Amino acid sequence: MIAAEKDLNAVSEPGRWDVERIRRDFPVLHQTVNGKPLAYLDNAASSQVPQLVIERGTRYLREEHSNIHRGVHYLSQRATSAYEGAREKVRRFINAREARECIFVRGATEGINLVMHGYGRKFVGPGDEVVISEMEHHANIVPWQMLCEEKGARLRVIPMNDAGELLLDEYEALLNERTKIVAVTHVSNALGTVNPVKEIVRIAHARGIPVLVDGAQAAPHLPIDVRDLDCDFYAISGHKMFGPTGSGVLYGKAELLERMNPFMGGGDMIRSVTFERTIYAGLPNKFEAGTPAIASQIGLGAAIDYLNSIDRAAAYAYEQELLRYATERLSKIEGVRIIGTAREKASVISFTVENVHPHDIGTILDQEGIAIRAGHHCAQPVMQHFKIPATARASFAFYNTKEEVDRLAAAIEKVIEVFN
Amino acid sequence: MSELGELYQQVILDHNRKPRNFYEMEQATARAEGFNPLCGDQVTVYLKLDGELIKEISFVGSGCAISKAAASMMTQALKEKTKEEAEKLFEQFHRMVTGELDENSEPNELGRLKIFAGVRDYPVRVKCATLPWHTMRAALEGRETASTEDIGPDISSAHISA
Numbered sequence: 001m002i003a004a005e006k007d008l009n010a011v012s013e014p015g016r017w018d019v020e021r022i023r024r025d026f027p028v029l030h031q032t033v034n035g036k037p038l039a040y041l042d043n044a045a046s047s048q049v050p051q052l053v054i055e056r057g058t059r060y061l062r063e064e065h066s067n068i069h070r071g072v073h074y075l076s077q078r079a080t081s082a083y084e085g086a087r088e089k090v091r092r093f094i095n096a097r098e099a100r101e102c103i104f105v106r107g108a109t110e111g112i113n114l115v116m117h118g119y120g121r122k123f124v125g126p127g128d129e130v131v132i133s134e135m136e137h138h139a140n141i142v143p144w145q146m147l148c149e150e151k152g153a154r155l156r157v158i159p160m161n162d163a164g165e166l167l168l169d170e171y172e173a174l175l176n177e178r179t180k181i182v183a184v185t186h187v188s189n190a191l192g193t194v195n196p197v198k199e200i201v202r203i204a205h206a207r208g209i210p211v212l213v214d215g216a217q218a219a220p221h222l223p224i225d226v227r228d229l230d231c232d233f234y235a236i237s238g239h240k241m242f243g244p245t246g247s248g249v250l251y252g253k254a255e256l257l258e259r260m261n262p263f264m265g266g267g268d269m270i271r272s273v274t275f276e277r278t279i280y281a282g283l284p285n286k287f288e289a290g291t292p293a294i295a296s297q298i299g300l301g302a303a304i305d306y307l308n309s310i311d312r313a314a315a316y317a318y319e320q321e322l323l324r325y326a327t328e329r330l331s332k333i334e335g336v337r338i339i340g341t342a343r344e345k346a347s348v349i350s351f352t353v354e355n356v357h358p359h360d361i362g363t364i365l366d367q368e369g370i371a372i373r374a375g376h377h378c379a380q381p382v383m384q385h386f387k388i389p390a391t392a393r394a395s396f397a398f399y400n401t402k403e404e405v406d407r408l409a410a411a412i413e414k415v416i417e418v419f420n
Numbered sequence: 421m422s423e424l425g426e427l428y429q430q431v432i433l434d435h436n437r438k439p440r441n442f443y444e445m446e447q448a449t450a451r452a453e454g455f456n457p458l459c460g461d462q463v464t465v466y467l468k469l470d471g472e473l474i475k476e477i478s479f480v481g482s483g484c485a486i487s488k489a490a491a492s493m494m495t496q497a498l499k500e501k502t503k504e505e506a507e508k509l510f511e512q513f514h515r516m517v518t519g520e521l522d523e524n525s526e527p528n529e530l531g532r533l534k535i536f537a538g539v540r541d542y543p544v545r546v547k548c549a550t551l552p553w554h555t556m557r558a559a560l561e562g563r564e565t566a567s568t569e570d571i572g573p574d575i576s577s578a579h580i581s582a
């Protein structure tokens with residue numbers, strides 16, 4: 001691990017962010033779309049992939065590909081060691097106690113479904129309650145609804161205020177002896193709100209209730225320390241943190257994972273199988289039936305290498321500056337309304353333009369080479385809270401620039417001009 | 421704005437601002453609700469049928485400029501048309517916005533609806549233009565709902581091979 005990683009060791013000086021240098025690490029950024037330079041502002045949907053990740057995945061496919069965990073031959077051992085090496089990188093990245101607490105999944109959605117099936121279906125019964133929040137992504141709503149429907153349990157929802165902040169007093173009042181699990185997002189994909197998850201965990205734990213945190217939107221921005229948060233589960237999507245699609249992690253505390261049922265049955269998750277009885281494998285294999293996305297998970301390991309190679313504190317400060325600047329620019333445009341004004345936000349800005357549907361905004365911005373997301377962002381209850389059908393959303397990574405924010409603002413002004 | 425001219429023509433913007441036949445019809449003999457779950461667009465189409473003839477047609481709903489203008493101009497085009505003519509017009513409209521019909525060389529009855537030809541260059545917007553039509557057809561067939569997810573990939577054929 002190799003020349004590429006060494007090159008990255010001094011990407012930026014502390015406290016200073018050399019965005020032009022960072023942009024060189026992301027090949028996809030250097031293209032034109034509809035004759036204009038691409039401004040990729042859809043990072044909350046999927047972030048771009050640095051050269052290091054591309055090279056690592058390519059090297060795996062060219063030189064190391066084989067199935068893991070079951071071959072005695074050379075390639076299988078290399079693939080296994082790269083795959084398990086990626087798991088150890090994940091462990092350090094989120095500060096888990098043990099690598100076996102890091103289950104490889106396709107993404108946060110699969111991680112949440114794993115907990116719903118493995119924990120929920122075993123421990124939630126009729127009359128029990130599951131607590132989620134009003135700002136959840138559908139991935140952290142629908143599985144729990146399915147569980148409640150199956151078990152005759154009740155879904156309770158932590159409300160939020162009009163800034164897009166959860167009401168912690170109301171949250172506390174929702175908890176009772178029937179509450180079996182709390183599932184909340186660390187950062188809202190639709191609003192950008194950073195939730196006080198450590199406090200949310202503390203309040204639940206005071207009543208002995210486990211907490212799942214959906215970390216899909218947090219991992220690309222914030223340092224993650226699952227032991228400091230003391231959460232019981234934490235779900236991550238690799239493709240939102242500069243890794244490949246199909247990669248992701250569900251962290252779970254070992255003692256909980258041990259007590260849970262497997263999610264899927266199949267190869268690699270067993271100790272022994274007879275027609276009378278199957279004995280499951282230990283962690284993490286118990287939850288990793290079938291051949292996993294080996295190349296993708298190794299790519300996630302490389303994305304973590306990349307994040308470790310940059311000054312993440314400086315990256316975060318830079319993103320916050322982009323957010324502040326974009327908020328200021330967009331607020332000055334008449335007819336623009338920013339949805340989500342929490343005190344603590346990640347670099348996500350949802351907005352509407354008076355009398356213009358977000359899809360029309362998205363199409364016109366695309367003509368300007370600007371990629372944003374338009375729609376309900378898989379968070380329809382958030383849209384219902386603000387009584388809007390959809391929003392346009394610009395979401396920034398540390399490789400975006402103030403010039404791109406200026407282009408966004410100019411393009412929005414053009415939208416208003418076309419429609420009025 | 422030249423590159424957008426094809427899609428957001430003044431007529432479309434005008435129908436978006438001031439949709440025609442935009443009301444709930446109390447004496448409707450058929451109605452259907454259409455959804456695009458991907459974007460949350462929703463449209464309800466009302467019909468007053470006299471045998472085979474569409475005597476009146478109206479719509480309400482929320483959506484983007486393309487879907488609103490498509491619904492508005494559809495209601496204008498279908499008034500006093502027979503069910504069969506409506507089906508035929510939908511078929512031509514659908515083939516035009518998916519790039520299968522060249523409205524300038526093939527015979528058709530599209531008339532002012534040709535203004536939607538530009539949609540074919542925006543494959544993700546095809547469903548916006550066809551949602552009101554799918555909903556109208558659902559109403560004609562006595563179904564209460566239509567969803568863009570149930571009607572298969574409304575994607576411009578020009579872009580599938582690309």
